[in-house]
Amino acid sequence: xxxxxxxxxxxxxxxxxxxxxxxxxxxxxxxxxxxxxxxxxxxxxxxxxxxxxxxxxxxxxxxxxxxxxxxxxxxxxxxxxxxxxxxxxxxxxxxxxxxxxxxxxxxxxxxxxxxxxxxxxxxxxxxxxxxxxxxxxxxxxxxxxxxxxxxxxxxxxxxxxxxxxxxxxxxxxxxxxxxxxxxxxxxxxxxxxxxxxxxxxxxxxxxxxxxxxxxxxxxxxx
Amino acid sequence: xxxxxxxxxxxxxxxxxxxxxxxxxxxxxxxxxxxxxxxxxxxxxxxxxxxxxxxxxxxxxxxxxxxxxxxxxxxxxxxxxxxxxxxxxxxxxxxxxxxxxxxxxxxxxxxxxxxxxxxxxxxxxxxxxxxxxxxxxxxxxxxxxxxxxxxxxxxxxxxxxxxxxxxxxxxxxxxxxxxxxxxxxxxxxxxxxxxxxxxxxxxxxxxxxxxxxxxxxxxxxxxxxxxxxxxxxxxxxxxxxxxxxxxxxxxxxxxxxxxxxxxxxxxxxxxxxxxxxxxxxxxxxxxxxxxxxxxxxxxxxxxxxxxxxxxxxxxxxxxxxxxxxxxxxxxxxxxxxxxxxxxxxxxxxxxxxxxxxxxxxxxxxxxxxxxxxxxxxxxxxxxxxxxxxxxxxxxxxxxxxxxxxxxxxxxxxxxxxxxxxxxxxxxxxxxxxxxxxxxxxxxxxxxxxxxxxxxxxxxxxxxxxxxxxxxxxxxxxxxxxxxxxxxxxxxxxxxxxxxxxxxxxxxxxxxxxxxxxxxxxxxxxxxxxxxxxxxxxxxxxxxxxxxxxxxxxxxxxxxxxxxxxxxxxxxxxxxxxxxxxxxxxxxxxxxxxxxxxxxxxxxxxxxxxxxxxxxxxxxxxxxxxxxxxxxxxxxxxxxxxxxxxxxxxxxxxxxxxxxxxxxxxxxxxxxxxxxxxxxxxxxxxxxxxxxxxxxxxxxxxxxxxxxxxxxxxxxxxxxxxxxxxxxxxxxxxxxxxxx
Numbered sequence: 001x002x003x004x005x006x007x008x009x010x011x012x013x014x015x016x017x018x019x020x021x022x023x024x025x026x027x028x029x030x031x032x033x034x035x036x037x038x039x040x041x042x043x044x045x046x047x048x049x050x051x052x053x054x055x056x057x058x059x060x061x062x063x064x065x066x067x068x069x070x071x072x073x074x075x076x077x078x079x080x081x082x083x084x085x086x087x088x089x090x091x092x093x094x095x096x097x098x099x100x101x102x103x104x105x106x107x108x109x110x111x112x113x114x115x116x117x118x119x120x121x122x123x124x125x126x127x128x129x130x131x132x133x134x135x136x137x138x139x140x141x142x143x144x145x146x147x148x149x150x151x152x153x154x155x156x157x158x159x160x161x162x163x164x165x166x167x168x169x170x171x172x173x174x175x176x177x178x179x180x181x182x183x184x185x186x187x188x189x190x191x192x193x194x195x196x197x198x199x200x201x202x203x204x205x206x207x208x209x210x211x212x213x214x215x216x217x218x219x220x221x222x
Numbered sequence: 223x224x225x226x227x228x229x230x231x232x233x234x235x236x237x238x239x240x241x242x243x244x245x246x247x248x249x250x251x252x253x254x255x256x257x258x259x260x261x262x263x264x265x266x267x268x269x270x271x272x273x274x275x276x277x278x279x280x281x282x283x284x285x286x287x288x289x290x291x292x293x294x295x296x297x298x299x300x301x302x303x304x305x306x307x308x309x310x311x312x313x314x315x316x317x318x319x320x321x322x323x324x325x326x327x328x329x330x331x332x333x334x335x336x337x338x339x340x341x342x343x344x345x346x347x348x349x350x351x352x353x354x355x356x357x358x359x360x361x362x363x364x365x366x367x368x369x370x371x372x373x374x375x376x377x378x379x380x381x382x383x384x385x386x387x388x389x390x391x392x393x394x395x396x397x398x399x400x401x402x403x404x405x406x407x408x409x410x411x412x413x414x415x416x417x418x419x420x421x422x423x424x425x426x427x428x429x430x431x432x433x434x435x436x437x438x439x440x441x442x443x444x445x446x447x448x449x450x451x452x453x454x455x456x457x458x459x460x461x462x463x464x465x466x467x468x469x470x471x472x473x474x475x476x477x478x479x480x481x482x483x484x485x486x487x488x489x490x491x492x493x494x495x496x497x498x499x500x501x502x503x504x505x506x507x508x509x510x511x512x513x514x515x516x517x518x519x520x521x522x523x524x525x526x527x528x529x530x531x532x533x534x535x536x537x538x539x540x541x542x543x544x545x546x547x548x549x550x551x552x553x554x555x556x557x558x559x560x561x562x563x564x565x566x567x568x569x570x571x572x573x574x575x576x577x578x579x580x581x582x583x584x585x586x587x588x589x590x591x592x593x594x595x596x597x598x599x600x601x602x603x604x605x606x607x608x609x610x611x612x613x614x615x616x617x618x619x620x621x622x623x624x625x626x627x628x629x630x631x632x633x634x635x636x637x638x639x640x641x642x643x644x645x646x647x648x649x650x651x652x653x654x655x656x657x658x659x660x661x662x663x664x665x666x667x668x669x670x671x672x673x674x675x676x677x678x679x680x681x682x683x684x685x686x687x688x689x690x691x692x693x694x695x696x697x698x699x700x701x702x703x704x705x706x707x708x709x710x711x712x713x714x715x716x717x718x719x720x721x722x723x724x725x726x727x728x729x730x731x732x733x734x735x736x737x738x739x740x741x742x743x744x745x746x747x748x749x750x751x752x753x754x755x756x757x758x759x760x761x762x763x764x765x766x767x768x769x770x771x772x773x774x775x776x777x778x779x780x781x782x783x784x785x786x787x788x789x790x791x792x793x794x795x796x797x798x799x800x801x802x803x804x805x806x807x808x809x810x811x812x813x814x815x816x817x818x819x820x821x822x823x824x825x826x827x828x829x830x831x832x833x834x835x836x837x838x839x840x841x842x843x844x845x846x847x848x849x850x851x852x853x854x855x856x857x858x859x860x861x862x863x864x865x866x867x868x869x870x871x872x873x874x875x876x877x878x879x880x881x882x883x884x885x886x887x888x889x890x891x892x893x894x895x896x897x898x899x900x901x902x903x904x905x906x907x908x909x910x911x912x913x914x915x916x917x918x919x920x921x922x923x924x925x926x927x928x929x930x931x932x933x934x935x936x937x938x939x940x941x942x943x944x945x946x947x948x949x950x951x952x953x954x955x956x957x958x959x960x961x
Contacts, residue, residue, distance in 0.1 A: 012384030053470030
């Protein structure tokens with residue numbers, strides 16, 4: 001199983017995402033933002049960071065990257081894609097997921113280990129969890145406040161497309177404590193917290209995040 | 223060259239003295255050009271030339287202990303330490319105090335940027351940052367401007383750069399009200415073979431400037447801003463001297479440089495920091511063949527109206543200068559293009575022993591580069607112990623009213639925990655990314671930061687950064703040794719072995735003999751201390767003129783210690799697990815001079831600070847390293863600010879368990895004394911006997927004080943405080959003040 005990790009010039013957590021992929025037992029394939037090529041991978045991760053500096057709205061420039069020209073149609077056809085933090089922002093900017101991530105309610109960057117609730121364990125990236133399971137994963141972002149128009153929010157809730165919710169405090173003012181969502185198929189998932197930083201208790205608050213990476217393995221094999 | 227001898231040159235406005243100006247004329251045998259005058263003014267500034275400190279700093283070399291760990295020492299961009307398995311580590315701390323007061327956000331941001339480029343220029347990948355921050359009183363009006371700006375700037379720059387922030391310090395004191403201290407540390411890792419040098423060698427090799435375009439920002443940052451005191455109310459006029467940071471470009475510079483190093487495309491490299499092009503060209507040339515020819519009109523500009531003096535003095539950020547063989551220039555430029563980095567060939571290395579610069583064909587600089595880079599003025603400033611020092615020493619803390627009985631002890635502990643300098647620092651540290659790169663094993667609120675270097679073997683590095691201005695104000699010699707001791711101990715409690723030292727020396731004006739006495743004593747204390755502990759100083763930074771009018775800050779040396787951890791999987795944190803025995807290591811004496819208790823409860827600063835005991839520090843560190851390697855300990859926390867009382871509270875909260883302790887003798891001294899060379903450790907159940915024997919063998923006093931468990935911090939016969947109440951006391955303070 002080969003999982004591509006896209007590196008933009010300002011990607012920061014690409015190394016960690018690749019490490020998490022290997023820990024889960026898959027091959028991590030580095031992909032470059034400037035290439036119009038997905039290397040025939042089985043799934044793709046858009047990692048955290050500041051893609052092109054993000055002095056404008058986060059992810060607003062990254063959606064125009066050459067590699068996105070390949071990724072967007074492939075994702076629409078069912079290629080599993082996981083966007084973490086900046087990757088989530090890029091998925092929203094690229095129209096693969098609805099809504100937008102705005103400046104945190106407190107207007108400050110927030111790094112915190114948070115309890116999250118897995119609301120939907122039927123997506124390509126959450127099959128290793130039980131619905132309702134609580135996990136501890138770090139959040140680290142300045143623009144992580146999810147919001148969307150009321151009709152979209154209603155659709156997300158009724159279609160069970162809210163994948164992850166903040167279980168205790170809402171750290172950034174996200175509407176309905178939404179931490180992650182998916183597309184209609186459940187193959188494209190975006191979330192603000194960083195499961196790749198919770199794959200080993202030595203370097204993270206838990207190993208709870210590993211499930212995202214093992215989920216995709218199990219799903220693609222099945 | 224144009225040289226109108228009838229006009230008085232503006233050397234004084236550029237910060238040069240009459241004597242320094244005369245020396246330039248003697249060196250050149252003529253009046254300097256405007257460009258040369260600009261170049262000498264920044265290179266001979268206090269900030270760049272260390273002219274007042276050099277004579278003292280030599281002790282770090284002359285008293286250096288024998289160490290096999292040093293690959294490169296003082297004088298390079300940063301010192302390089304061998305940590306084994308083929309890895310080398312470079313680390314350095316630098317001040318950005320003056321810019322951070324004038325424009326807190328950009329001042330602090332570019333402080334991070336500058337130290338990261340220093341580390342990069344050694345050939346290393348920067349892997350983490352730390353920062354030591356000091357502000358005026360937390361509730362002072364101006365602190366509400368400066369602190370959020372500084373923290374936001376560090377967060378903005380460091381997070382975007384992708385460097386975990388793994389620790390540091392936060393303190394408040396009235397002496398920093400007009401002079402906040404922002405000291406940033408960066409650490410980088412490389413393989414031994416990757417070490418780069420900052421020298422322009424090989425005549426015919428090309429000089430390339432790459433990164434950001436040169437603009438009018440930061441002109442005079444080193445000379446006019448960082449090498450002079452603030453006058454009351456005048457900081458606004460100096461705002462143009464502060465630079466503006468672009469962390470995304472710096473991230474690209476890091477990746478580009480590391481690829482260029484790996485491809486063998488770089489002969490020599492230097493970052494552009496203080497004094498910009500002037501510094502990079504003179505230092506590269508002086509360390510190399512002594513000859514370089516530069517076409518200043520080829521430097522890419524953001525503002526086309528800039529002339530040679532401005533280009534030489536500009537401190538625009540995110541710029542580097544490389545020396546590249548002619549045959550590699552094309553590949554080097556292609557690599558820059560890959561990372562969208564602008565680069566320009568601006569000159570070449572020569573063998574004629576002069577640094578010459580031209581501007582559209584006209585020669586505007588023609589100097590021996592060493593005269594600017596190495597042979598600047600050296601001052602033996604007058605030194606005088608201030609008369610007030612005796613009165614300060616005699617005003618001992620022993621005379622202060624002490625808490626009487628359990629209720630008062632309890633109240634004293636809660637007051638100390640809620641004081642801004644001791645309170646939980648999450649308001650600050652939650653704004654920093656500590657996870658990025660995935661190798662952070664320990665970060666704040668632990669005693670030291672710990673990073674994994676090798677995933678396979680578990681090899682890692684520990685870092686601590688500490689200062690204590692109250693101790694140093696009472697006795698700069700002892701105080702600096704106590705600061706060194708604390709940093710050394712903070713590395714040791716993670717289970718790492720301390721290897722090397724860096725420092726950032728923050729003081730008032732060197733033109734004040736009392737300040738120079740503090741400085742001389744602090745340097746002597748640090749050099750003697752490093753010798754006794756067997757850890758060499760690998761580099762550092764001096765920041766003078768931290769004063770407004772005649773009011774200087776307390777002497778504030780900040781010391782960073784680097785250690786190697788053989789296996790980070792065995793690291794020790796401060797958090798207590800439940801159901802284990804607690805021991806205090808070291809000897810507790812009634813030492814309260816300069817203590818947190820005296821400061822918080824009485825607003826008192828007087829007497830003598832605790833007595834440093836460097837031999838005991840070494841023994842304690844050896845015990846912790848052995849016990850960690852043998853898996854005897856479950857946690858360890860150093861005892862320093864606030865003594866055992868604060869350490870117990872912090873370790874209980876971190877581990878989420880209470881403890882019950884019994885303190886023999888005077889419980890006040892046991893709880894609040896700040897005697898050096900002490901730690902509290904939690905011993906694994908089956909290891910108690912073996913640990914006791916090891917402590918005895920290594921000559922470290924070890925006293926069982928109690929056990930962990932329950933949900934309160936209980937001191938038998940005195941008080942008990944539920945964890946929730948401890949947490950509320952510690953965690954409420956900064957959010958209440960800063961929102």
